[in-house]
Amino acid sequence: MDLLYWFIPWEESVVVVAATGVAAILFSRGCARSQPQLRQKVYFWMGLAFLYLVSHTQFDYYSEHQFFIHRLQHLVLHHLGPFLIILSSPLSILLLGMPRKGRHLCRLAVRWKPLQYLAYVLCNPIVAVILFSGLIGFWLLPSIHFTAMIDWRLYRLMNWSMLINGLIFWGLVLNPGPVFSTHLSPGTRIAMMLAVIPPQIVLGAMIFFASRELYPIYTICGRAIGGLSAIGDQQIGGIILWIHGAMMSVVGILIVVRKELMPQRLLTKRQAS
Amino acid sequence: MRERVIEMWNFELRRCILKLIMALVISGCVPEKPWHVEEVTGHLPDLDFSLTSDSERLVTAKTYKGYILLLYFGFTNCEAECPISMARLSRVVQLLGDNADRTRILFVTLDPAHDNPEVLRRYVAQFDPEHAIGLTGTTGDIQNLTKRYRAAYRSRSKIDKTNDITHGDAVYIFDSQGQARLLATSGDSDENLAEDIRRLLRDSHPLR
Numbered sequence: 001m002d003l004l005y006w007f008i009p010w011e012e013s014v015v016v017v018a019a020t021g022v023a024a025i026l027f028s029r030g031c032a033r034s035q036p037q038l039r040q041k042v043y044f045w046m047g048l049a050f051l052y053l054v055s056h057t058q059f060d061y062y063s064e065h066q067f068f069i070h071r072l073q074h075l076v077l078h079h080l081g082p083f084l085i086i087l088s089s090p091l092s093i094l095l096l097g098m099p100r101k102g103r104h105l106c107r108l109a110v111r112w113k114p115l116q117y118l119a120y121v122l123c124n125p126i127v128a129v130i131l132f133s134g135l136i137g138f139w140l141l142p143s144i145h146f147t148a149m150i151d152w153r154l155y156r157l158m159n160w161s162m163l164i165n166g167l168i169f170w171g172l173v174l175n176p177g178p179v180f181s182t183h184l185s186p187g188t189r190i191a192m193m194l195a196v197i198p199p200q201i202v203l204g205a206m207i208f209f210a211s212r213e214l215y216p217i218y219t220i221c222g223r224a225i226g227g228l229s230a231i232g233d234q235q236i237g238g239i240i241l242w243i244h245g246a247m248m249s250v251v252g253i254l255i256v257v258r259k260e261l262m263p264q265r266l267l268t269k270r271q272a273s
Numbered sequence: 274m275r276e277r278v279i280e281m282w283n284f285e286l287r288r289c290i291l292k293l294i295m296a297l298v299i300s301g302c303v304p305e306k307p308w309h310v311e312e313v314t315g316h317l318p319d320l321d322f323s324l325t326s327d328s329e330r331l332v333t334a335k336t337y338k339g340y341i342l343l344l345y346f347g348f349t350n351c352e353a354e355c356p357i358s359m360a361r362l363s364r365v366v367q368l369l370g371d372n373a374d375r376t377r378i379l380f381v382t383l384d385p386a387h388d389n390p391e392v393l394r395r396y397v398a399q400f401d402p403e404h405a406i407g408l409t410g411t412t413g414d415i416q417n418l419t420k421r422y423r424a425a426y427r428s429r430s431k432i433d434k435t436n437d438i439t440h441g442d443a444v445y446i447f448d449s450q451g452q453a454r455l456l457a458t459s460g461d462s463d464e465n466l467a468e469d470i471r472r473l474l475r476d477s478h479p480l481r
Contacts, residue, residue: 221443
């Protein structure tokens with residue numbers, strides 16, 4: 001009973017339930033029609049479960065009322081969740097899971113000019129890096145953060161924008177194949193992951209070393225965890241952004257290097273084929 | 274044909290951008306005087322609740338329509354923030370002079386198991402028997418209200434019982450129509466808060 005209580009959504013969102021449900025159904029149907037590797041299934045379900053748990057359970061209450069837990073939530077929404085989902089290369093599986101009409105619609109959408117232009121812009125490495133780091137910085141501007149934490153519509157927009165941006169960025173840098181006809185070399189993709197590290201370190205350090213309270217909204221509306229001072233809460237949040245955010249890039253770089261740049265592995269692959 | 278469409282589209286786009294720039298310029302040229310405390314108009318929902326008042330009557334947001342409302346969450350056993358905030362709010366209401374009667378302080382308890390209407394009545398009477406009203410209800414009703422205004426609170430029964438109730442120091446200020454307008458904190462001075470409330474009173478229609 002007590003354990004179940006933690007899974008009750010703090011604030012119900014139809015969109016979160018629908019998006020998670022649709023993704024789960026499409027993926028399981030796709031899995032039934034193709035034989036993906038176990039690794040892919042594990043990554044996908046872990047990613048989806050993490051995303052759901054941080055956004056649609058009692059965890060959300062703590063993210064609303066404790067800065068460092070808010071940072072943890074964003075670490076999952078912007079980094080870990082999308083990272084795991086992209087690692088599972090889910091696109092072909094999800095497409096297979098769609099009914100025929102859905103697949104047809106997707107094919108039409110991909111050919112739709114405005115969408116192609118949008119994808120062309122978003123897939124530009126510089127734009128992707130700026131958007132990825134800029135979005136973190138934007139929602140952490142004290143005045144913007146204040147409003148986002150009191151206005152539930154902005155709060156949801158913030159979380160959704162982080163997730164979608166995370167999916168785009170990690171989709172671009174971890175995916176070896178072309179994305180929307182944009183082909184990025186492994187070197188470019190590694191450079192992109194390196195480029196987002198300094199902004200996160202600078203932001204994290206600025207928050208960590210700030211001597212005054214940057215985000216008073218948590219004091220005004222009350223902190224979920226008693227006994228932790230405002231500055232202490234802020235410092236833990238800063239450390240999470242500083243170290244963990246940048247750490248994900250290192251993991252990503254290692255994956256790209258191992259998958260695509262290790263000559264031995266390429267050779268054995270070629271021999272096997 | 275295609276070129277014409279693109280041309281028209283470009284024209285429309287340019288007009289939109291021009292309008293946007295003009296709007297920005299105009300809004301920048303005629304600055305509205307900023308409030309002393311944080312303005313939250315449009316960001317927080319309108320007041321809506323159904324609770325029991327300290328005179329043991331069932332009251333809703335409609336009961337207090339026409340008054341400027343100062344909403345504060347606390348509990349009577351609170352030793353630190355609540356008495357300080359309540360004393361301060363009653364001082365602010367005194368500063369309003371004749372307008373004090375058009376203002377009400379709503380003290381919503383976060384400890385409904387202990388704070389029954391009688392306890393609340395005695396508590397708020399220490400600060401301002403005329404303008405302060407204690408409100409209580411079921412934990413569910415109170416949690417809905419705190420959730421609505423993003424105040425940290427989880428009903429005691431579900432978490433560690435020995436935990437003290439943690440709460441913020443926000444004072445939510447509503448205009449006479451029940452619209453959330455300002456968010457004051459303990460950092461704002463009494464005079465500034467009173468001045469902002471006077472401005473709200475001027476903007477709203479006189480009572481009845």
